[in-house]
Amino acid sequence: MKRFFIFMVLMLFFFAPLTAFADGPVKVTAKVDGLSCPFCAYGIEKKIKKIKGVEEIRVDIKNGSITVKYRDEKFFDRIRLNKAIRDAGFTPGRIMVPKKTK
Amino acid sequence: MFSYLRFIHAARILFSVLLFFSAVPALGAPITFNTALPVAKHEGIVRIQSKYMRSTGDPTVRGRELSVLAVPLVLVYGVTARLTLFGSITYLDKELRFNSAGASLRRGDAGLGDSTFMTRYTLYQRDSPGQTIRVAPFVAVKAPTGESKEADRFGRLAQPLQLGSGSWDYIVGSIFTWQTLKWQVDASASYRFNTAANGFRSGDEVSLDLSYQYRLLPRRLNSGLPVFVYAVLESNLIYNDKNRAGSVEDINSGGATWFLSPGLQYVTRRMVLDAAVQVPVVQDLNGSALEKDYVGILSFRFNF
Numbered sequence: 001m002k003r004f005f006i007f008m009v010l011m012l013f014f015f016a017p018l019t020a021f022a023d024g025p026v027k028v029t030a031k032v033d034g035l036s037c038p039f040c041a042y043g044i045e046k047k048i049k050k051i052k053g054v055e056e057i058r059v060d061i062k063n064g065s066i067t068v069k070y071r072d073e074k075f076f077d078r079i080r081l082n083k084a085i086r087d088a089g090f091t092p093g094r095i096m097v098p099k100k101t102k
Numbered sequence: 103m104f105s106y107l108r109f110i111h112a113a114r115i116l117f118s119v120l121l122f123f124s125a126v127p128a129l130g131a132p133i134t135f136n137t138a139l140p141v142a143k144h145e146g147i148v149r150i151q152s153k154y155m156r157s158t159g160d161p162t163v164r165g166r167e168l169s170v171l172a173v174p175l176v177l178v179y180g181v182t183a184r185l186t187l188f189g190s191i192t193y194l195d196k197e198l199r200f201n202s203a204g205a206s207l208r209r210g211d212a213g214l215g216d217s218t219f220m221t222r223y224t225l226y227q228r229d230s231p232g233q234t235i236r237v238a239p240f241v242a243v244k245a246p247t248g249e250s251k252e253a254d255r256f257g258r259l260a261q262p263l264q265l266g267s268g269s270w271d272y273i274v275g276s277i278f279t280w281q282t283l284k285w286q287v288d289a290s291a292s293y294r295f296n297t298a299a300n301g302f303r304s305g306d307e308v309s310l311d312l313s314y315q316y317r318l319l320p321r322r323l324n325s326g327l328p329v330f331v332y333a334v335l336e337s338n339l340i341y342n343d344k345n346r347a348g349s350v351e352d353i354n355s356g357g358a359t360w361f362l363s364p365g366l367q368y369v370t371r372r373m374v375l376d377a378a379v380q381v382p383v384v385q386d387l388n389g390s391a392l393e394k395d396y397v398g399i400l401s402f403r404f405n406f
Contacts, residue, residue, distance in 0.1 A: 031231070033229035033230050033231055033234075034227070034229025034230070034233070034234035035232070035234075036232055036233050036234060036281045036282055036283050036286075037131070037139070037281060037286075037330065037369060038327050038328070038329065038330055038369055038370055038371045039369050039370070039371065039372075039373075039374050039403070039405065040139050040140060041327055041371060042371040042372060042405045043140065043141065043142030043145055043180075043405070044142070045371070046142055046145050046405075047142055047143070047145070058326070059326070059327045059371075060325045060326060060327075061283065061323065061326070061327055061328070062283070062323040062324065062325055062326075063325065064231040064232050086183060087142060087143040087144075087182075087183050088140065088142040088143070088183065089139075089140020089141070089142055089143075089180075089183040089184075089224075090140070090229060090234075091227075091229035093231075
């Protein structure tokens, strides 16, 4: 039991600094104006999936919004997200960064 | 022996058909013409369409019957969010049946036809939550990639029976689109300048198109990206000027046709399936041209 306790303390000692640099995943919700058909909306999915660090994107056509999950908060870049929306042919609106997720 | 003059007459009939099938490739929401909706930058769409047109009911003793199958393949590429390129090539299978000296004869050809290259620019864009209004002018050129000097056992096929026109033709126009979550309206006006080739010049063409799409399913929107089913009603008014063979104007060519086209559209995030039947409501054609019975359209679009 004592050995196990020492092992755990050592593990924490070595790996804690590494995890300190990562902020963890984050979900960002952005309003998108002009979004009104599923076929066109796929263009947004394609553009945003190409952003580094994006794990998942979900389009909500009813609310005219997208939710983007980044692998880590450090990958989230407001300007880049807006550019991806514009490149898909739509107009970016308000961006909300409500919470971190695990 | 089948005379060349009779083929000239067949040419009158067929030319308006060919013009119809070689129109600017339709992409986007309307079934029979184009839209101003966006294609994402550096992304692409492919569309394959199948159109079948039939004309019967010839009042003359020749009992002409015409059928044309056209399968255009259209590739679309977004250069920027506003600038889009289209390229299309069409497979054609044309057949004209008629009676001559008591015998039933058949002429026609099948293979790849001419190609059309088009560029469209979104000049005006007004986006708001759940809707968009756009205006996009376009220019297109039709290149003579199809065979235009084919012959059969009767001799050289009349120019409109060829797979290609042999001419470089130019199209200019503009599209208006207003799309909401519940419905969509598209309107398009275009003018086609045709040039001469092989001693033949088809009349210029004016097209005025209107499309209304109404979402049938889902009746109520939920979150996410559901499948949409639209009921579609389109109107196509096409006016063709008279053709010219050499310097002689063909008084039995050209005229106006107005189609009404009911259809259905199944839209997912990756693909669109649609079907429509174009019914000629008014056909005010010059001279003795054969009128159209109907045009059936099936198409498939894929986001890649």
